Amino acid sequence: xxxxxxxxxxxxxxxxxxxxxxxxxxxxxxxxxxxxxxxxxxxxxxxxxxxxxxxxxxxxxxxxxxxxxxxxxxxxxxxxxxxxxxxxxxxxxxxxxxxxxxxxxxxxxxxxxxxxxxxxxxxxxxxxxxxxxxxxxxxxxxxxxxxxxxxxxxxxxxxxxxxxxxxxxxxxxxxxxxxxx
Numbered sequence: 001x002x003x004x005x006x007x008x009x010x011x012x013x014x015x016x017x018x019x020x021x022x023x024x025x026x027x028x029x030x031x032x033x034x035x036x037x038x039x040x041x042x043x044x045x046x047x048x049x050x051x052x053x054x055x056x057x058x059x060x061x062x063x064x065x066x067x068x069x070x071x072x073x074x075x076x077x078x079x080x081x082x083x084x085x086x087x088x089x090x091x092x093x094x095x096x097x098x099x100x101x102x103x104x105x106x107x108x109x110x111x112x113x114x115x116x117x118x119x120x121x122x123x124x125x126x127x128x129x130x131x132x133x134x135x136x137x138x139x140x141x142x143x144x145x146x147x148x149x150x151x152x153x154x155x156x157x158x159x160x161x162x163x164x165x166x167x168x169x170x171x172x173x174x175x176x177x178x179x180x181x
Contacts, residue, residue, distance in 0.1 A: 005122050006115035009081060009143055013074035014110050016155050017103045019176040020070060023162055023169055024103075027063075028096050030167040038096055044165050046157055063161045064093045070154035071106040077147035078113060080128075081121030081139045 031038050042064040061069070068091040079086040093099045126142040128135045137145070159174050 004115060005081075005118040005143075006113070009118055009147070010074075010078065010110040010113050012148060013077070013151060014107050015176060015178075016151060017071060017074065017107050017110075019174060020067060020155055020158060021100060021103050022176065023159060023167070023173050024067070024096055024099055026169060026173065027162050027165075027167045030165075034166070036165070041162070041165055041167070042093075042096070042099075044161050046161050046164065061157070063158055064099060065091055066154045066158040066161065067099045068093055068102065070151055070158065071102050073147070073151045073154060074110060075106055077143065077151070078110065078118070080126045080142060080147075081124065082113075082117055083121065083124055 027041050028038065030036070031041055042062060044063050045060055047060065068089075072088055072091075076086055076088060093102060122138065122140040122143070124139045126137055126139055128142070128146070156174075159169060163169055
């Protein structure tokens with residue numbers, strides 16, 4: 001069986017975001033049980049350093065920011081595959097409810113994408129502009145070499161932040177029920 005573009009892109013992102021929702025639910029339960037407070041978890045970072053560090057240092061993003069960028073990264077990746085121009089949404093999440101809403105909305109958007117449009121996007125030229133220049137690739141290379149690793153960077157870092165804050169998560173929480181289709 002070969003993978004199609006929908007399974008490899010939107011399908012991977014939906015699964016990762018659904019697993020992230022499960023982790024956030026456990027984080028909320030942890031905050032309630034320990035009294036640490038939701039805001040303490042939302043503002044937690046992988047490293048204790050922060051003030052004065054470069055805003056481009058992704059290691060210094062908060063849990064809320066990593067969840068935002070996991071969702072936003074999936075949306076922006078799909079836009080690039082579809083040949084659409086899209087401005088990144090602002091990170092305005094101030095609560096776990098906001099993050100859950102953001103993840104639900106993103107998963108709904110991803111589920112509505114046309115598989116044939118995504119398939120065509122694998123051959124589309126994708127150009128990533130950044131401060132050091134630009135990178136050109138086809139959609140397939142962009143998806144496999146950049147979009148999916150970028151997405152999992154944020155999902156994995158969110159998982160690490162929660163573990164570091166004492167939330168009882170397992171590899172099963174990260175992987176989800178991978179045997180289901």
